[in-house]
Structures are given as structure tokens and as C-alpha cells.
Amino acid sequence: MRIALFVTCLTDALSPQTGRSVVALLERLGHRVDFPRAQNCCGQMHLNTGYRPEALPLARRFADAFAGYEAVVTPSASCAGMVREHHRALAAEYGDAALAAAAERLAPRVHELSELLVDVLGVTDVGAYFPHRVTYHPTCHSLRMLRVGDRPLRLLRAVRGIDLVELPEAESCCGFGGTFALKNSAVSGAMLADKVRHVRATGGDVLCAADNSCLMHIGGGLSRLDTGIGTRHLAEILAATEGAGR
Known part of the structure; x- marks a missing residue:
């Protein structure tokens, strides 16, 4: 399966080892992982602080960056929730029918890591060893x-x-x-x-x-x-x- 990694801005800036771990894990399971370089902030921070119009172009760019992938995985439940639950609503609020349609198509393909592993790939034992x-x-x-x-x-x-x-x-x-x-x-x-x-x-x-x-x-x-x-x-x-x- 061709999977795109949405690393999130916080993880990329402060915990890059998490993004590398997602890639290593999925490649170990036999999947190709791409990193779309056009990806950006999902706009959650803007939405939560009242900057709703400023979040709109971020949602548009996200939809463009990840269009065409079978699955998008992210190591952040909060960012997955933003994309799946709020991008469509934001587009509808500002009358952007094209974005609303793109967000509607993309939302079911965006998964938090545990959702992707268990629900999409059908695995729970990923071959990990962590003696702690x-x-x-x-x-x-x-x-x-x-x-x-x-x-x-x-x-x-x-x-x-x-x-x-x-x-x-x-x-x-x-x-x-x-x-x-x-x-x-x-x-x-x-x-x-x-x-x-x-x-x-x-x-x-x-x-x-x-x-x-x-x-x-x-x-x-x-x-x-x-x-x-x-x-x-x-x-x-x-x-x-x-x-x-x-």
C-alpha cells in the first residue's frame, strides 16, 4: 500500500524521531511511505484561537498535498481529528465547494497510527520489542x-x-x-x-x-x-x- 506520512508541524519541529519511527515501522511491515513535501500545518492552532479565515488556505494546501494517496497516516490524533472533522466544516462555512468536496474525499483516508495498523492493515503484533x-x-x-x-x-x-x-x-x-x-x-x-x-x-x-x-x-x-x-x-x-x- 502506498501511504503518505502527515508528520504534523509539532512533531517535525520538536519530536522528529516519531516521524522516523512511523516510517521505519511501516516499511518493516512491507509498505511504501511517501513524504509529500508540500504538506503544511493542518490549521488546528488557527481554528482553536479564532483565526478561522487563516485556517482555510491551510486546509486547501493539505487537500492538494495528499490527494491521490490510498492512505494518510499521522502520529497525532488531534491533527487527524482536525482534518477529518473540521476541514469540511470550514470549507462549508466559507462557501468553498471545491475544498468541501476534496475534504470529503480525503477524510476517510486519513488515519491516526493505531487506526491504520489495526483497522486498515489488520495487524496488532508489529514485531516490536521494548523491555520496559x-x-x-x-x-x-x-x-x-x-x-x-x-x-x-x-x-x-x-x-x-x-x-x-x-x-x-x-x-x-x-x-x-x-x-x-x-x-x-x-x-x-x-x-x-x-x-x-x-x-x-x-x-x-x-x-x-x-x-x-x-x-x-x-x-x-x-x-x-x-x-x-x-x-x-x-x-x-x-x-x-x-x-x-x-
């Missing part, structure tokens, strides 16, 4: 917008060597929410403190999630307390194979 104690945080967009359910957990349970432990109150928000963390820093900080406390209670070595934005936020809290708990995107754990033959 891991807990998983289901991000708000993956949980409530995309409704990925237990797909990430099914993938993690199949990883060899992993000790997967349940996160208390896993479904509570970490407090990031994009610009929410800036505009409501006190509330965001309180939510983060709760999430960090629950992560520490697991006794885990690594916190896993499917959105680098949330990992950045929680990872900052863990780091400032010198907990020794690391963060890894789901793609990085699934791409890991070192020592698998031992």
Missing part, C-alpha cells in the same frame, strides 16, 4: 474525537518484553489543550499535577501516548520533579526492535 514498564495515557482527541478505543493498548500488549501497567484515571485530561495551557495556566498546571501523580503511582519507567503535544506537557512535569520517568510516542515503542532475538 510502560503506562499509556489516552489523549483527549484520540479518546473523545477519534474514539480509537483500545487499539493502542492492543498494539502495546503485543510488544515483546513490555510490562504494561494501567494508568489511574487514565481518561482525565492532562491539561495541555494547545493554547489552553497558555491562556489558563493555573488550571492547566493543576490538571498536570494530577496526571503526573497518577503516572508516578504506576511505578512505570515510560509514559506512552499517541500525541506528542500531550507527551511534551506531561514530560515537562515529570522532568521538573526529576522523576526519572521517560516519555515515548506509541510509534517509537512499536518501531523498537533492539534485542528482540534474545
Whole structure:
């Protein structure tokens, strides 16, 4: 299958290893992965902060960049949700019939990583090996917008060597929410403190999630307390194979 990687601007700028992991994982599974160089921000930041007209050309460019691919994969549930749920609505709001039609055609082909692996490619055991104690945080967009359910957990349970432990109150928000963390820093900080406390209670070595934005936020809290708990995107754990033959 010819798959296009939508890496997202945050991942490309701050966590490029996640994008590389997605490519390594899918190529290991026998698929060709392209990186359309014309790709850009999905416009989520603009939409969330009230700059709706400015998000429109970003949606147009996204539709042009990824037209023609059988599948588009992204290591971000929030950006997948933006493309699938909001590009069509944005186009309709501003009367852009051509964009609305293009977004309608493209939306079903845009997948968060766990959706692509489980639903489209039909795999849960990807041949990964990660001998660490891991807990998983289901991000708000993956949980409530995309409704990925237990797909990430099914993938993690199949990883060899992993000790997967349940996160208390896993479904509570970490407090990031994009610009929410800036505009409501006190509330965001309180939510983060709760999430960090629950992560520490697991006794885990690594916190896993499917959105680098949330990992950045929680990872900052863990780091400032010198907990020794690391963060890894789901793609990085699934791409890991070192020592698998031992």
C-alpha cells in the first residue's frame, strides 16, 4: 500500500524521531511511505484561537498535498481529528465547494497510527520489542474525537518484553489543550499535577501516548520533579526492535 506520512508541524519541529519511527515501522511491515513535501500545518492552532479565515488556505494546501494517496497516516490524533472533522466544516462555512468536496474525499483516508495498523492493515503484533514498564495515557482527541478505543493498548500488549501497567484515571485530561495551557495556566498546571501523580503511582519507567503535544506537557512535569520517568510516542515503542532475538 502506498501511504503518505502527515508528520504534523509539532512533531517535525520538536519530536522528529516519531516521524522516523512511523516510517521505519511501516516499511518493516512491507509498505511504501511517501513524504509529500508540500504538506503544511493542518490549521488546528488557527481554528482553536479564532483565526478561522487563516485556517482555510491551510486546509486547501493539505487537500492538494495528499490527494491521490490510498492512505494518510499521522502520529497525532488531534491533527487527524482536525482534518477529518473540521476541514469540511470550514470549507462549508466559507462557501468553498471545491475544498468541501476534496475534504470529503480525503477524510476517510486519513488515519491516526493505531487506526491504520489495526483497522486498515489488520495487524496488532508489529514485531516490536521494548523491555520496559510502560503506562499509556489516552489523549483527549484520540479518546473523545477519534474514539480509537483500545487499539493502542492492543498494539502495546503485543510488544515483546513490555510490562504494561494501567494508568489511574487514565481518561482525565492532562491539561495541555494547545493554547489552553497558555491562556489558563493555573488550571492547566493543576490538571498536570494530577496526571503526573497518577503516572508516578504506576511505578512505570515510560509514559506512552499517541500525541506528542500531550507527551511534551506531561514530560515537562515529570522532568521538573526529576522523576526519572521517560516519555515515548506509541510509534517509537512499536518501531523498537533492539534485542528482540534474545
